[in-house]
Amino acid sequence: MMELLTAAQMRAIEHEAIESGEVTGLDLMERAGAGVVAAIFEEWPELERVGQEGGPEGGAAPDPADPPRGILGKMKVLVLCGPGNNGGDGFVVARLLQARGWQVDVFLYGNPIDLPPDAAENYRRWAAVGEVRTWNDREIRDLYEGDATSRFLVVDALFGTGLTRPMPDDTAEMWRGFMPSPIVSDGRDPGGDRFVAIDFPSGMCSDSGKDFGALPAHLTVTFHAAKIGHYMSLDCGSYGGSDNCGRLRVVDIGMTKTAAKGRVTLVEAGGVLGQTKRGGHKYNHGHALVLSGGHGKTGAARLAARGALRIGAGLVTLGSPRSAMFENAAQLTAIMLHQIDGAHGVSELLEDKRLNAVCLGPGLGRGMDTQAVVIAALKAQRATVLDADALTRFERNPQVLFDLLHEQCVLTPHGGEFAKLFPDLAAKLAQRPQTGPAYSKVDATREAAARAGCVVLFKGADTVIADPTGRCSVNSAQYDRAAPWLATAGAGDVLAGFITGLLARGMSPKAAAEAGAWLHVECAREFGPGLISEDLPEQLPAVLRRLERDG
Numbered sequence: 001m002m003e004l005l006t007a008a009q010m011r012a013i014e015h016e017a018i019e020s021g022e023v024t025g026l027d028l029m030e031r032a033g034a035g036v037v038a039a040i041f042e043e044w045p046e047l048e049r050v051g052q053e054g055g056p057e058g059g060a061a062p063d064p065a066d067p068p069r070g071i072l073g074k075m076k077v078l079v080l081c082g083p084g085n086n087g088g089d090g091f092v093v094a095r096l097l098q099a100r101g102w103q104v105d106v107f108l109y110g111n112p113i114d115l116p117p118d119a120a121e122n123y124r125r126w127a128a129v130g131e132v133r134t135w136n137d138r139e140i141r142d143l144y145e146g147d148a149t150s151r152f153l154v155v156d157a158l159f160g161t162g163l164t165r166p167m168p169d170d171t172a173e174m175w176r177g178f179m180p181s182p183i184v185s186d187g188r189d190p191g192g193d194r195f196v197a198i199d200f201p202s203g204m205c206s207d208s209g210k211d212f213g214a215l216p217a218h219l220t221v222t223f224h225a226a227k228i229g230h231y232m233s234l235d236c237g238s239y240g241g242s243d244n245c246g247r248l249r250v251v252d253i254g255m256t257k258t259a260a261k262g263r264v265t266l267v268e269a270g271g272v273l274g275q276t277k278r279g280g281h282k283y284n285h286g287h288a289l290v291l292s293g294g295h296g297k298t299g300a301a302r303l304a305a306r307g308a309l310r311i312g313a314g315l316v317t318l319g320s321p322r323s324a325m326f327e328n329a330a331q332l333t334a335i336m337l338h339q340i341d342g343a344h345g346v347s348e349l350l351e352d353k354r355l356n357a358v359c360l361g362p363g364l365g366r367g368m369d370t371q372a373v374v375i376a377a378l379k380a381q382r383a384t385v386l387d388a389d390a391l392t393r394f395e396r397n398p399q400v401l402f403d404l405l406h407e408q409c410v411l412t413p414h415g416g417e418f419a420k421l422f423p424d425l426a427a428k429l430a431q432r433p434q435t436g437p438a439y440s441k442v443d444a445t446r447e448a449a450a451r452a453g454c455v456v457l458f459k460g461a462d463t464v465i466a467d468p469t470g471r472c473s474v475n476s477a478q479y480d481r482a483a484p485w486l487a488t489a490g491a492g493d494v495l496a497g498f499i500t501g502l503l504a505r506g507m508s509p510k511a512a513a514e515a516g517a518w519l520h521v522e523c524a525r526e527f528g529p530g531l532i533s534e535d536l537p538e539q540l541p542a543v544l545r546r547l548e549r550d551g
């Protein structure tokens with residue numbers, strides 16, 4: 001199970017490892033620097049030839065007959081070291097690359113006398129073989145921009161997990177010079193300069209992913225475990241959150257400990273395995289009820305119902321108001337249809353104990369009825385997914401909803417819905433931070449789950465799932481699992497259906513939310529560009545088959 005750490009947890013793990021005699025701080029820094037160098041060559045194998053005999057190096061003319069050499073031209077390294085241990089890692093990288101024959105320039109932000117001990121030792125080791133130039137952001141920019149014939153490998157070792165406030169003013173000039181470098185979506189820029197961030201792109205908050213003025217990287221190399229900030233996607237314009245990191249690599253530096261408490265995990269395939277049916281009658285796999293909106297607003301509920309059926313609920317019934325019966329009947333086959341009018345109808349139908357999971361919200365409408373219907377369903381104490389209108393209908397008085405929620409419920413808000421139910425938490429999350437570690441989506445979702453008394457799944461490319469006890473995970477649709485096609489109308493309705501289907505099959509609310517969200521992203525990836533929400537449930541057979549095969 002992959003953990004995502006806060007900066008404080010990482011420091012505690014490091015402290016424990018050093019105290020136990022498992023490793024020294026200097027060992028860790030050496031391994032971190034060596035790990036960065038190894039990651040650079042794994043990412044761009046063609047760079048291995050730089051500085052080697054017969055390979056391109058400072059001064060070598062590009063050879064158009066030899067594409068790799070022609071692409072690289074002259075390759076120089078610029079290492080930007082900061083005043084803490086992130087800077088210490090930078091000195092190690094500088095030393096190791098110079099030893100391979102690279103031409104390396106190193107700038108230090110701050111006074112060498114103030115460096116912490118391990119960084120100071122690596123400063124000395126570098127200073128014995130190379131120059132440390134005093135920080136001058138104008139000079140760095142000139143050096144970078146003034147050399148049109150060279151390609152640069154820029155190593156950003158300014159700030160890592162110790163960043164506590166917005167980037168200092170005297171880095172702004174240099175940042176502006178670097179910014180035009182294109183950051184392409186898969187983190188590769190094979191023809192141009194390479195920006196490598198040690199631990200974090202400097203200016204990015206390691207706990208929240210929030211942007212204190214970050215310099216985006218093509219490759220980010222972190223140590224021991226990824227941090228929460230690496231997986232927070234801010235959805236706030238072109239640069240922010242995980243978008244800053246380019247590709248992410250995690251390097252093992254030989255520590256064995258994990259976070260003692262408050263751990264956050266990354267949702268992975270493991271939690272989803274075993275979902276394929278192994279026998280039993282349809283009633284052994286549960287019976288899900290999805291409530292439809294009225295005439296002209298029925299598509300969302302059908303998407304959810306289809307999702308619930310495909311994910312393996314034994315039976316799925318669509319509860320439809322009288323006005324929409326014909327419309328629904330015309331488009332349903334395996335899904336059963338039952339007329340339900342109003343809250344009374346819901347209570348009556350849920351007297352049938354075989355209906356063990358309910359989905360409310362997609363297309364339900366914001367009319368008077370919705371609130372009463374939700375209340376009736378919650379009083380029936382079934383495993384219940386509340387999405388869309390079933391959430392926003394309580395905007396004026398969320399406490400009415402919170403008082404009725406129980407531990408078998410899952411709320412699935414997107415950002416707008418979250419803000420309606422938890423306006424104070426959404427406001428805290430939206431604030432531009434002045435000090436770090438900043439308030440994160442993980443913090444907000446945990447608080448929301450504690451307040452609601454049930455599982456909250458806060459959607460996005462970084463879907464955060466928390467239960468009221470603080471257990472928390474992130475389902476990421478970033479990096480290798482990017483699925484931008486999910487930003488399509490109705491995708492959330494299908495997710496609500498997936499989770500409802502898994503609840504009907506007896507999964508716990510948190511496990512169902514995690515597995516549903518994971519499979520949702522896999523379905524989007526299985527289909528790829530051009531996806532519309534109807535396609536999502538139809539990818540499940542292939543995804544489940546693959547899981548079975550590879551499991």
Ligand SMILES: NC(=O)C1=CN([C@@H]2O[C@H](COP(=O)(O)OP(=O)(O)OC[C@H]3O[C@@H](n4cnc5c(N)ncnc54)[C@H](OP(=O)(O)O)[C@@H]3O)[C@@H](O)[C@H]2O)[C@@H](O)CC1
Binds near residue numbers: 029086161168253
């Ligand atoms: N933990 C581990 O296991 C391992 C950690 N390792 C490495 O250590 C890194 C963490 O090191 P770190 O704690 O020294 O913090 P780091 O990011 O170098 O910055 C702290 C310095 O920056 C300063 N500062 C902060 N913000 C600022 C701002 N906006 N503007 C100006 N200054 C600012 C801050 O000043 P202060 O706030 O104290 O005034 C302090 O001087 C980690 O990212 C990883 O690379 C590896 O070696 C492997 C093992």
Ligand SMILES: Nc1ncnc2c1ncn2[C@@H]1O[C@H](COP(=O)(O)OP(=O)(O)O)[C@@H](O)[C@H]1O
Binds near residue numbers: 486490520
């Ligand atoms: N850029 C993206 N990358 C990955 N997943 C996304 C992205 N945008 C949206 N999603 C996912 O798609 C779904 C959209 O849900 P929602 O906003 O409720 O849409 P709708 O109301 O149209 O059904 C959520 O599961 C969300 O996590």
Ligand SMILES: [K+]
Binds near residue numbers: 156157158197201202
């Ligand atoms: K950095």
